[in-house]
Amino acid sequence: MKAPGRPSIPASFWGIPIPGPVALASGTCGFGIELAEMNLLDDVAFVFSKAVTPEPRDGNEPPRIYDTGMGLLNSIGLANPGIEKVLSDVLPRAASIGRPLVINVAGATVEEFARTVSALEASGVHAGYEVNVSCPNVEAGGMAFGVDPSEVGRVTRAVRRETDRPFAVKLTPNGGDMVRAAQEAEAAGADAVTVCNTFLGMKIDWRTGTPVFRRGVAGYSSPALLPLVVAGVWQVSSAVGIPVIASGGVREASDVLELLSAGASLVQVGTGVLRRPSLPSEIAAGLRELLCED
Amino acid sequence: MKAPGRPSIPASFWGIPIPGPVALASGTCGFGIELAEMNLLDDVAFVFSKAVTPEPRDGNEPPRIYDTGMGLLNSIGLANPGIEKVLSDVLPRAASIGRPLVINVAGATVEEFARTVSALEASGVHAGYEVNVSCPNVEAGGMAFGVDPSEVGRVTRAVRRETDRPFAVKLTPNGGDMVRAAQEAEAAGADAVTVCNTFLGMKIDWRTGTPVFRRGVAGYSSPALLPLVVAGVWQVSSAVGIPVIASGGVREASDVLELLSAGASLVQVGTGVLRRPSLPSEIAAGLRELLCED
Amino acid sequence: MNGGMMDESALVMESRFVDDGIARLVLEAPGIAAECRPGQFAMLEPSPGAFPVTRRPLTFSGCDRSAGTVSFLFDVVGKGTSLLSEASPGDRIRLLGPLGRGYDITPGRWLLIAGGMGAAGFPFLLSRTGGGLVLAGMRSSRGIGCLPAGSRLATEDGSAGVRGLVTDLLVDIDWDAFDSVAVCGPAPMMKAVVLAAPRSAAHRIQVSMESGMGCGWGVCGGCPVPSSGGGYLSCCRDGPVFRADCIDWERV
Amino acid sequence: MNGGMMDESALVMESRFVDDGIARLVLEAPGIAAECRPGQFAMLEPSPGAFPVTRRPLTFSGCDRSAGTVSFLFDVVGKGTSLLSEASPGDRIRLLGPLGRGYDITPGRWLLIAGGMGAAGFPFLLSRTGGGLVLAGMRSSRGIGCLPAGSRLATEDGSAGVRGLVTDLLVDIDWDAFDSVAVCGPAPMMKAVVLAAPRSAAHRIQVSMESGMGCGWGVCGGCPVPSSGGGYLSCCRDGPVFRADCIDWERV
């Protein structure tokens, strides 16, 4: 969509006016309700919700979080109340957050992705979807789809059939060819791709010889991964015509400008918001300063 | 080879007795000559040389190095004097380093890999090879092989035909399935796999909108990547019977123990040695301390 | 629950080691001091730099509303607590709070049972309950200076109080003499206490649970506590203080 | 070339800002002080922590063998130099050196030409050549306190010396009056000086080149300098000081 080059601050995304390029990443802001209560959504372009699956999921056994000091490992496992409760309890409350909401959806089969989206169509609260074919923390589904470009195409087509709302496909950096996956998503009708979900990481307690997490591997996020995400956004944005949403490693305004330079049309912040709920506003201030002095 | 679990310190590798599990990674120690002059090889198990290609290579245009503050981007581009000069000038000097030398070889075609190894067989100085199908910094060859498991198999078979010395195949984490690549390497006769080369990363100067490096992407290394390497070693060592050599993110003794726990039989240090030439000895002291107190 | 949370850039008023590896921090955070209740906690940012990437949860150990200060008492166990212990008066530390549900403070007689650093929050709790009997189990005499005066003590090495575990102190306890029981410490210790208590007391016992925390304000899903109703409760949002019978102790 | 390098844990003797954004460090490193020569450099570790991941190269600005100290003068431009400038006396900084080839110090009259912080190494050089004429080009008067006394000066903003570039000072120079010429500064400035010099002087000009450095001791291949013979020379091993006619200025 956007050629890499000097960054310009987008005024809209998917036709919706936005106050700046920063969006909240899935799984690190709930449905935006907590931040809305704190009046911290002013500088947020879009809210990407926690993943929703057809049935309620308890999520993985504890522990689910480990901060190595240099990055965060998480093994949440798509804990969520399921479509029914989301429709009856969560979305009505999210209706008042005042920012466009994108629902992140996941499933164990192509049919489950389609069913989730189809059921959520009953709500008028959200602006679109983010199709999560890249969750590293569940056995079936999740990343298994993302690493196979043709599976990405199948899921995308199935979702496209269910909705006219715009949706993004969230890619995985964990094996497989992210550029080809993005091209498949585009060909199958996606309105954007998100580059990318967390990286497969692992922490082992050498004194016992056992991994900290029950599933062994977990999803890893860190500001030190930014160069990997910049490379991914650059490669994908050079290969597709749909907008690229950057996700990963953002900590400050210059990171956002670098990702826009790499070809992103929107930039998500995740782990950084867990630590600083006011990060989007801090970044907005930083952007004003950098673009002014420049 | 080794089941993941409580780490034990290996006493030998490829049948060669070693003082500990720490080896020097390719491209960050030359041929060990500088460190030998400083008497800093005492605690080094193996020296993995800078990559050698059939013809001399000037390497990439500057800049070649960028420290983001959280990690190192390099775009060296296999700069090396070529087989002929390596045989005539370098290896005779490396003969006296007193530690087993493994020559890292690269090529643009399967034939070039075979030709390099075949030519180097003339020397008796080195103990084996590391086949670099994973260099992110050259257009032809390098990583192009590594991302395709069947190409990894082809290169491995071609090298196997040329030598009876042991060799490792060095895998890439940049797309493709590292576990399948390792299995292909094993089936084709490799004596070990190295997990893994640098990650594809990129730095863009947003003020100009242009990448710092001419080739755009570069190879990225950082201690913050350790969890990714631990996950890779764990997955690969669970899937193959040959030894796994860990490479990436090691900074201190506990990192080495974690990688041994993940199933590694040898652990390389690269970027850390650029900064601290005495790192192997510092780690050896750290290992003694940790294993004692434990 | 966390709608009223604030993110204050708190001034360090006092920072010192009170015992080997135990640090005390007093921070000026008037907004949080005005709102926080015993059993609630704050997320402290160990460094203004990039690393570590998450904050660290600490229980309020004390709160002086008129001075606008809150205090924390903590074991230095890793990178985050080590950085926090290195703060100097005059530095600033980002403080997110108050977070979670604290103790349900009802009138009557209180029994407080601590394991190790679990006693950190008791001074604040006692200031609101108007007192109570404190039982504490420690590994050694390290940290006994942090216990409220008059605490009954058991140490594993016998260096102070009786030799044994805190559960050994429970044998003399008449549970019916207390209207509320607060328990805070390592999970196995809390489990042992709850199992040692008569079934009839379970609904009067409040336990303060621990869990690794990614956010502390309810959005990351990182802090599950096994629920007696099946599935998980959220430690940071539904807790950290729970009624003992809400927890599935089998899965703790 | 770097076989004699040492990695010393150097004590910070002095650390201060000598001008806006210009820091001076004096480090006690007796081994390195005993060996280093003008034009050589050291790699300084900005922090004992994990980040940044590489050291930073700085030219020796001075060396006191009897005191066992070396000094550095540097612009604070990024993370690494900023951390170095924050060191306090009593801290320790890891110092790898001496590295590279310094100036070929032959007897006779010396002309020293600096651009900006390129003058950092001149005090040390002058102490070994027994003096010389110094020409310096600066952006403004910031940093002129770092120049050797008696330097002829050009500033871009005209705030000190003549208004203009250092090359403007060259018009009066009789190149044949000097046996050796040392040039140090940003690459475009050095290129302009070399191009302005008569061809006959080229072999008498020594230039001190800069390059990003991964190691500083010859193993990473990260510091290429375009060679007039084709291909690249290594800045840290073959340089950083080169004869001007060894460099391919077209590719600089």
Ligand SMILES: Cc1cc2nc3c(=O)[nH]c(=O)nc-3n(C[C@H](O)[C@H](O)[C@H](O)COP(=O)(O)OP(=O)(O)OC[C@H]3O[C@@H](n4cnc5c(N)ncnc54)[C@H](O)[C@@H]3O)c2cc1C
């Ligand atoms: C609500 C709440 C209140 C608390 N209040 C107090 C208090 O008042 N005083 C006090 O001393 N402590 C308190 N704690 C505990 C305190 O938060 C931790 O000790 C602190 O976060 C450790 O951080 P660190 O960076 O120093 O250690 P880290 O480096 O993060 O880890 C310390 C140790 O814990 C291990 N570890 C860390 N995370 C995990 C995990 N997920 N699974 C397994 N092992 C892990 C590490 O391996 C290491 O051994 C509280 C915790 C909670 C949840």
Ligand SMILES: Cc1cc2nc3c(=O)[nH]c(=O)nc-3n(C[C@H](O)[C@H](O)[C@H](O)COP(=O)(O)OP(=O)(O)OC[C@H]3O[C@@H](n4cnc5c(N)ncnc54)[C@H](O)[C@@H]3O)c2cc1C
């Ligand atoms: C042999 C030698 C001797 C030196 N001696 C001195 C001296 O005596 N005094 C002195 O002031 N300086 C000297 N320098 C320069 C000094 O090493 C650098 O200024 C320093 O390394 C910058 O580190 P930093 O972490 O502060 O900046 P960084 O954060 O690393 O970068 C500072 C700036 O440079 C840019 N940059 C960094 N690397 C690259 C790259 N590869 N390509 C493009 N841009 C890049 C960054 O974008 C940033 O704007 C010397 C350099 C060499 C090679």
Ligand SMILES: Cc1cc2nc3c(=O)[nH]c(=O)nc-3n(C[C@H](O)[C@H](O)[C@H](O)COP(=O)(O)O)c2cc1C
């Ligand atoms: C605790 C946690 C939970 C997450 N949950 C989800 C999720 O449910 N769905 C999803 O697509 N991504 C999820 N992610 C990934 C983030 O949305 C984001 O893509 C990733 O963390 C990289 O961005 P960051 O570096 O800014 O955190 C989660 C990340 C974290 C840290």
Ligand SMILES: Cc1cc2nc3c(=O)[nH]c(=O)nc-3n(C[C@H](O)[C@H](O)[C@H](O)COP(=O)(O)O)c2cc1C
């Ligand atoms: C400057 C530099 C040059 C490298 N050159 C090579 C090389 O020639 N061949 C190779 O297989 N790997 C090369 N690598 C990769 C390292 O051998 C190592 O696998 C990688 O850096 C990860 O380890 P580390 O985190 O300890 O640095 C290079 C790495 C760096 C930083």
Ligand code: FES
């Ligand atoms: S710590 Fe994030 S939800 Fe509780």
Ligand code: FES
């Ligand atoms: S800086 Fe590493 S070779 Fe010169």
